[in-house]
Amino acid sequence: MSGIWKHNIGLSIFGESHGDAVGITISSLPPGFEVDLDYIQREMNRRRPGQNPWSTPRNENDEIKILSGVFKGKTTGAPLTMIIENKNIKSKDYDLIKDLVRPGHADHTAFVKYNGYQDYRGGGHFSGRLTAGLVFAGALCKSILSAKNILIGGQITKIGMVRDHRLENVSMEDVRALLERDFPTLSLETAEEMKSAIREAKDDLDSIGGEIRCFALNLPAGVGNPFFDGFESILSQLIFSIPGIKGLAFGTGFKLSDMQGSTSNDAYYTKDEKILTRTNHNGGIIGGITNGMPVDFTVVVKATPSIGKLQNTINIETLENTTLSIEGRHDPCIVPRVVPVVEAVTAIAILDGMLNMF
Amino acid sequence: MSGIWKHNIGLSIFGESHGDAVGITISSLPPGFEVDLDYIQREMNRRRPGQNPWSTPRNENDEIKILSGVFKGKTTGAPLTMIIENKNIKSKDYDLIKDLVRPGHADHTAFVKYNGYQDYRGGGHFSGRLTAGLVFAGALCKSILSAKNILIGGQITKIGMVRDHRLENVSMEDVRALLERDFPTLSLETAEEMKSAIREAKDDLDSIGGEIRCFALNLPAGVGNPFFDGFESILSQLIFSIPGIKGLAFGTGFKLSDMQGSTSNDAYYTKDEKILTRTNHNGGIIGGITNGMPVDFTVVVKATPSIGKLQNTINIETLENTTLSIEGRHDPCIVPRVVPVVEAVTAIAILDGMLNMF
Amino acid sequence: MSGIWKHNIGLSIFGESHGDAVGITISSLPPGFEVDLDYIQREMNRRRPGQNPWSTPRNENDEIKILSGVFKGKTTGAPLTMIIENKNIKSKDYDLIKDLVRPGHADHTAFVKYNGYQDYRGGGHFSGRLTAGLVFAGALCKSILSAKNILIGGQITKIGMVRDHRLENVSMEDVRALLERDFPTLSLETAEEMKSAIREAKDDLDSIGGEIRCFALNLPAGVGNPFFDGFESILSQLIFSIPGIKGLAFGTGFKLSDMQGSTSNDAYYTKDEKILTRTNHNGGIIGGITNGMPVDFTVVVKATPSIGKLQNTINIETLENTTLSIEGRHDPCIVPRVVPVVEAVTAIAILDGMLNMF
Amino acid sequence: MSGIWKHNIGLSIFGESHGDAVGITISSLPPGFEVDLDYIQREMNRRRPGQNPWSTPRNENDEIKILSGVFKGKTTGAPLTMIIENKNIKSKDYDLIKDLVRPGHADHTAFVKYNGYQDYRGGGHFSGRLTAGLVFAGALCKSILSAKNILIGGQITKIGMVRDHRLENVSMEDVRALLERDFPTLSLETAEEMKSAIREAKDDLDSIGGEIRCFALNLPAGVGNPFFDGFESILSQLIFSIPGIKGLAFGTGFKLSDMQGSTSNDAYYTKDEKILTRTNHNGGIIGGITNGMPVDFTVVVKATPSIGKLQNTINIETLENTTLSIEGRHDPCIVPRVVPVVEAVTAIAILDGMLNMF
Secondary structure, three states, X not given: OEOEEEOOOEEEEEEOOOOOEEEEEEEOOOOOOEOOHHHHHHHHHHHOXXXXXXXXXXXXXXXXXXXXXEEOOEEOOOOEEEEEEOOOOOOHHHHOOOOEOOXXXXXXXXXXXXXXXXXXXXXXHHOHHHHHHHHHHHHHHXXXXXXXXXXXXXXXXXXXXXXXXXXXXXXXXXXXXXHHOOOOOOOHHHHHHHHHHHHHHHHOOOOEOEEEEEEEEOOOOOOOEOEOEOHHHHHHHHHOOOOOEEEEEEOOHHHHHHOEXXXXXXXXXXXXXXXXXXXXXXXXXXXXXEOOOOEEXXXXXXXXXXXXXXXXXXXXXXXXXXXXXXXXXXXXXXXXXXXXXXXXXXXXXXXXXXXXXX | OEOEEEOOOEEEEEEOOOOOEEEEEEEOOOOOOEOOHHHHHHHHHHHOOOOOOOOOOOOOOOOEEEEEOEXXXXXXXXXXXXXXXXXXXXXXXXXXXXXEOOOOOOHHHHHHHXXXXXXXXXXHHHOHHXXXXXXXXXXXXXXXXXXXXOEEEEEEEEEOOEEOOOOOOXXXXXXHHHXXXXXXXXXXXHHXXXXXXXXXXXXXXXXXXXXXXXXXXXXXXXXXXXXXXOHHHHHHHHHOOOOOEEEEEEOOHHHHHHOEHHXXXXXXXXXXXXXXXXXXXXXXXXXXXXXXXXXXEEEEEOOOOOOOOOEEEEEOOOOOEEEEOOOOOOOOXXXXXXXXXXXXXXXXXXXXXXXXXX | OEOEEEOOXXXXXXXXXXXXXXXXXXXXXXXXXXXXXXXXXXXXHHHOOOOOOOOOOOOOOOOEEEEEOEEOOEEOOOOEEEEEEOOOOOOHHHHOOOOEOOOOOOHHHHHHHOOOOOOOHHHHHHOHHHHHHHHHHHHHHHHHHHHHOOEEEEEEEEEOOEEOOOOOOOOHHHHHHHHHOOOXXXXXXXXXXXXXXXXXXXXXXXOEOEEEEEEEEOOOOOOOEOEOEOHHHHHHHHHOOOOOEEEEEEOOHHHHHHOEHXXXXXXXXXXXXXXXXXOOOOOXXXXXXXXXXXXXXXXXXXXXXXXXXXXXEEEOOOOOEEEEEOOOOOOOOOHHHHHHHHHHHHHHHHHHHHHHHO | OEOEEEOOOEEEEEEOOOOOEEEEXXXXXXXXXXXXXXXXXXXXXXXXXXXXXXXXXXXXXXXXXXEEOEEOOEEOOOOEEEEEEOOOOOOHHHHXXXXXXXXXXXXXXXXXXXXXXXXXXXXXXXXXXXXXXHHXXXXXXXXXXXXXXXXXXXXXXXXXXXXXXOOOOOOHHHHHHHHHOOOOOOOHHHHHHHHHHHHHHHHOOOOEOEEEEEEEEOOOOOOOEOEOEOHHHHHHHHHOXXXXXXXXXXXXXXXXXXXXXXXXXXXXXXXXXXXXXXXXXXOOEEOOEXXXXXXXXXXXXXXXXXXXXXXXXXXXXXOOEEEEEOOOOOOOOOHHHHHHHHHHHHHHHHHHHHHHHO
């Protein structure tokens, strides 16, 4: 397994759902930036479960412990390691079903890849719990980026068949409003409909997916290093590391296939010596490089695979066909908890591309 | 610029549209594999323009010249470098409009990033012509993978508003049929409708986009190295390096947000001791690791930004608002030519993940 | 700072001398290998101080805590993180002298690089204590390599002006004998003379350096990936990460400059169908690739810069010239403690190069 | 094979001694720097053979051809590719002896690693001829660094048993003087003695090695990224990629083992608000970071393995013991030609570490 991402910034992620701890090391952070633990903890809380009716009752309190890289409350430039010790673990839930690979989960692929030696409890290293480290790293990056007025925020645009409004032009106010909501939609009514859809799935012992749109405002033009390290390439590598994300589209995304060049080309104009585009169908990135317009992309999150409903599956040891009903504490919808993770990797990708400006 | 991708396999891409040559170096290829120049040239021909009514009349004959890494017709294990010398170049077309940044092209972002020193002729290093190197590398990888019966093929699933059929289950025969067509759709009538749509856009001095679905069959389970080097992450980094691609979705893609866990989970079963899934909504990848089902993903290709229609833009030197009408030889639709490029990076990502099996 | 090394295996090192903990994450270890904590702890003990008259009285007990990557006593294939919590810390020793940069230490260069935000206590992230993580990782790699009969061991060949014998041909017995000694020389008398030299330096409030020769036996031919990732290149990157090492030479090393091709060329012969060389002046590596003969190299370790003697230096804040006498607990000679670190990075480099054979 | 080095700057090297061409691609060069072809060609000429009595009569004229990355005489920021086509090749020299592995050469190790598919003519990809690309890249980096007054130059300090003077303090004048000499020693008499030693080896059908010391002046303090990417680590990876180099030592090097901390610690003092050290035993690097003093290191170059004398070896196909006498054109001493290669990789490592300052 390759828990290491080495770019301008480096990430090293580790841990298992039911092991001793999960955590992350962030390498090459710029020195001298304040580490605001309250802000970071608030960001962590956005991701952690057990807080509301639509998420798993496993109450992970995600208490962070910084082991290195911070001195007198500031980043030192040395690797910054954070761990969260695992508490409130009920491993027995999982031991009974270890050979019954859960459809949609990595049980089968991990078994093949690691010859059966993987930690299978609660998904082990494949657990969504690993993303706590990403949120921590992202919170640090976000607060560093805020020194340049860069703001990153996500919107839940779809849960099941319920859709929120689509903004054509996004403002700082829009993003700030989204960041203040624990269920970040533009319309409060839509949020209620989405929550109903989640409750319904829960009542069915089922789960439900959705879409998240993410904005990053006030980036300078010039971030990204094509050919292979264009901003879309770097961001996508991180985005697809997030469990459950199966699609990523920039700007107008798949709807671009409906359009003609004369409309999908974002026409340039200048205003007060600033270069702007009338539209932003390209999501703020042209040729792999940011153009100064808002970075804007959408991801799809599949329905969480852990469901109470009876499913067909196999016993991976005996290869017999069988059925499985997953017991225990599960989210009927992980979309709201994925929002801060998507924001986090966006912040990491941006700081990575702007590192020499800090 | 970072023209280098270093993974198990390495790629180093270089060249400009109107410079002396474009090319690629491929590092860490396994030794002893035959380099079938006829096959490679046929693959190159699928990408090159000037062959049919719907593409640019610039007739690049894309004649490859191998400089290193091949001895007695076989790979040696040493870096393999291929160049294509640029001929049939009309640089004057571009010199007149160099300060008028073309909307949708990288002219503006490259100017900002490289302080005006970039080669602006025909898009320079940002030209789609650079993908010739990827197709070459992909052809080599494809022929190496064929030793393990792995087959990769793309389908044009959408051009403008015209859609081809969607296969639920893909077979070797389906992929072979697609590979034999120079306009690879399942339905021949759809192909004609698509060509009409392209001609229409051309007559309007406009351009048109579309979608490509790509399949890779007979991969073993176990390819991909999460957390950060999962198969989706590696492939996406390469996919988003291809000019014009703005979205990527695996399996059922964005439609997964409509589904519940009980349907989007691909239920396992065994047949003749093989582990299979009834459906393939996850596109053959679970937890960043292939599961042995067909790898299946779709990309969206925006309408090529070079259009004859009058567009609003700016003069990047004077910052004045102005208009631009792009003259010269341009594709009204690049989707058919992007198909072999998408297949190529898929082959590269797969060989990269399977390198220790060769 | 770049605490990350990403190759076939990945390393991510973190911690500060007087912070909460030091540790390491090892990525991409093969799954299914037993983690023998007793063996690992014995290896750790070889490095840790406080055990004998010639090392610092700071008694770090280097108690390891594994946070992830081990399940049922075996590697899982997931990132393996180990931490050692720092205890027995007396930070006050260092606070008084923080602006007086210690000659030979990284105080000055760290101040410049990290704008004064570095953790300056006890060298912070530059402390030799960081190498505990390397020894841990090396112990794991060594025990994995032992499955292929590969044995790695170091010899103290020089302390100050005292030299140990030089082996022309090294055997498994030689290396095993070295590994059994806590002061690994071939001659026991030489060891006593070396210890005297160390005591003498200590009595002078001074310190002393030396040389370490390291052997790795039973490697297959074929390890190393030139051009840039030849075995010497990979090993050297790790070797020069070890604090205090200032030189590295393979085989006969700098004495090769005295020799002619007819003697420094290691003549081949075959015996029982095995390809061998009569001599091993090239240290088992030709063209960046192992040739099956023992890997053999020597490093020089400078005298530890922490000495009690009065030294000229500056105040880095005021830029005034001043003097400094370092108080506290220091090793008069770190060479014996560096031996297991050198062995450790050798094991890491070898496993890295052989990963696809496991 | 891994012909790719990806760091802040990227290198991709390719070619074989008797193939069509050798060359290099340099990625991530800063844009807007003049490419002075005359200067580059002069640097190339320092490396190329056939120019004087002590080197091989193979007259490679090393005519460079730039394929990309330069526009209007300046770097564009895009990958810069240079090739040298191979002319004046006599492959027959080598064909007769292909199964007789040459001692000291990579014939045996390449055979094992690449299963016999390697290009064996003239060492193939292992030929010293590959370093032409490094010298080209280094010349570019040197001329970019000269904008910051950084000067890099090498001295031949030893050929066989003949030694040149050792400078304790090196000045700009010293380095400029060395750069002006085609046999760069400080003493002209020593140069003559060295040339005699080379001629003698040649008359004996033998070869001879030596040592090169390299200086880099006017670097700022702060270059290098420990833990793993310290300046010594990065430089050493490149240095050991150069064929024939078997040892590397910084500053006072292996003689540091004779010294005590009180002498090997370079005492700080300030003069005109500049931080300096009285001595430079650490070679300008402390803790993996440059300290502003001259970077200073020495390498050992083994005697070139190609000699006319009869040698014992084996037939790699039949495994029979046999003898070999290498015919053809060979250098009796490659040390003078390695000097510009060592300077080149030093320039690359420095620009790599300072890239964000350009």
